[in-house]
Amino acid sequence: MNRVGEYLAGKRAGGGGILIYAMGLIRELYALQERTGWLSPDVLRDLAARQRVPLYRLQGLVSFYPHFRTEPPPRAEVAICRDLSCHLRGSAALAAAVRAELADELGVAIDEVSCLGRCDGAPAAVVSDCPLAPAGVETIVRRVRDLSPPETPTEEQVAPSRRFRIDPYHPSPGHHTGDPLGVVSDAGVPDSHYGVLAGDPAPDRVIQALHESGLRGMGGAGFPAGEKWALVRRETRTPKYVICNADESEPGTFKDRVLLQEAPHLVLEGIALAGRTVGAERGIVYIRHEYAAERRALERELDVATAAGKLRGFPIEIFVSPGGYILGEETALLQALEDERGEPRNKPPFPGTHGLWGQPTLINNVETLAVTPGIVARGGAWWKAQGLRGAAGLKLMAVSGDVERPGVYEIPMGTTVAELIGMAGGVAGGRKLLAFVPGGVSSSFLPADKADVPLDHAALLQAGSMLGSGALVVLAEGRDLWDVAQNVTRFFARESCGKCVPCRMGTEKAVQLLDSLVADPAARQQSAARRAAETRLAELHETLRLTSICGLGQAALGPALSLLRTKD
Secondary structure: OOOOOOEEEEEOOOOOEEEEEOOHHHHHHHHHHHHHOOOOHHHHHHHHHHHOOOHHHHHHHHHHOOOOOOOOOOOEEEEEEOOHHHHHOOHHHHHHHHHHHOOOOOOEEEEEEOOOOOHHHOOOEEEOOEEEOOOOHHHHHHHHHOOOOOOOOOOOOOOOOOEOOOOOOOOOOEOOOOOOOOOOOOOOOOOOOOHHHHOOOOHHHHHHHHHHHOOEOOOOOOOEHHHHHHHHHHOOOOOOEEEEEEOOOOOOOOHHHHHHHHOHHHHHHHHHHHHHHHOOOEEEEEEOOOOHHHHHHHHHHHHHHHHOOOOOOOOEEEEEOOOOHHHHOHHHHHHHHOOOOOOOOOOOOOOOOOOHHHOOEEEEEHHHHHHHHHHHHHOHHHHHHOOOOOOOOEEEEEEEEOEOOOEEEEEEOOOEHHHHHHHOOOEHHHOOEEEEEOOOOOOOOEEHHHOOOEOOHHHHHHHOOOOOOOEEEEEEOOOOHHHHHHHHHHHHHHHOOOOOHHHHHHHHHHHHHHHHHHOOHHHHOOHHHHHHHHHHHHHHHHHHHHHOOOHHHHHOOHHHHHHHHHHO
16 A cells, blocks of 8 residues: 555544544554554564565664554553753652662553653653653652542643733733733734634745744754745645644753643644645644643644634644654654654755655744744734844743743843843752753853853854754753763763764763763863863764764764863
């Protein structure tokens, strides 16, 4: 059976009947695992026969993606985040205490895992697919033993209270920290959701508004959004696709999760607006599997909007990632959608001309798509005027680490790091600021004396870092920067897909280097040893930067190197 381009009438979990784009193997593997708990050799052989694909191809997918199981699941699973924000809040001690408490429990697996996207509730954990953030020993043990129901409402039961300034349908701005922004003029903006799309704006007008706004992608690379949309629109080959990248998996990054939960109408309208503008056939939301509650919120909104005709006939479906940080890279994401191992492709060609199934494809992250209805409604000049200190627009920033009130903050672009830390209640415990990373752990750390740098692409680049994914992680005085460097570098080494040798080997070499220094405090006190470590790390970093296929390897060692230089 040829799955490429095939359409199936189906039923999404929790939703009504809609057309589903058949990216069949990974979907079937998911369905089989949900039915049986794991993917046994017999199950894989049966699937290979039914789909007429080689067994080794299924085995290649199952062995690559961490969400798939090849052994029966335990009675209960505890996954505790080990990455930076949770590490700073004691996740290692939490994991040790949970292991000790549950040592005699049969059928319980306890693992330390990569970022769960809940850095605002660090330390975060998941117990049998139920997120706990913050997680404590008692809470985890109670959930494992199922002695009592949760003491607090689940994420799905809590009514969102925030009104985002990017949302044209809520003219009164505000968020949980108190609103430092002024009220904008909303003359001519529709008062009901999807009103911008209902107005059927001309594609040229939409692209012009994006050009005038100066909007740059909010997912990390910062490519001008207007240029990307215009490029896909100019392509004459069809079909075309729009993909919303909701696979944020970088430690410190969780603002897209909040948008999916609290403003799913903006995400869906942005996708449909993009689709109609570039001439796409359909839209796909590629969402990380850890975001189950957020996926359900999006599904509910999609069902309502589709049934009411709000999306003007533009079909959108949701595809759940089979796991792995590398899938946030756009070409690795495409590989997964095409039922291949999620290994990045060489570029060029770029997805705008040769994306899904080799067709023109627009890929933007959640925040980028969510802000476009407001820009089209209010105009590019309005968006530009929202910034401070010469910067343009608004930005959702995820703030975690050593702050009093971790969370997502909607700020004018150009707000300084120090001002944002102030909105988050200041450095935790009244301590002094030691260092910070402004754009997630793939950006470079900066010392405290650069806290007055504006949060803007150009300003941060000049300061030696980048805005990246919009994730500020704060380090207070007293933190061991060697320990932080080791933690961040281990994350990249674990998450490397292994396709290119420089990344696979270079990240491991860097981990070994940092491990040896962390284990030898005396050596760390010697300037010669520190300089030798910095020189070796700089050589590895340059090699990876020049020879790695994708951004993971190109950025993997920069954060650790910046921390070593911060110490000096």
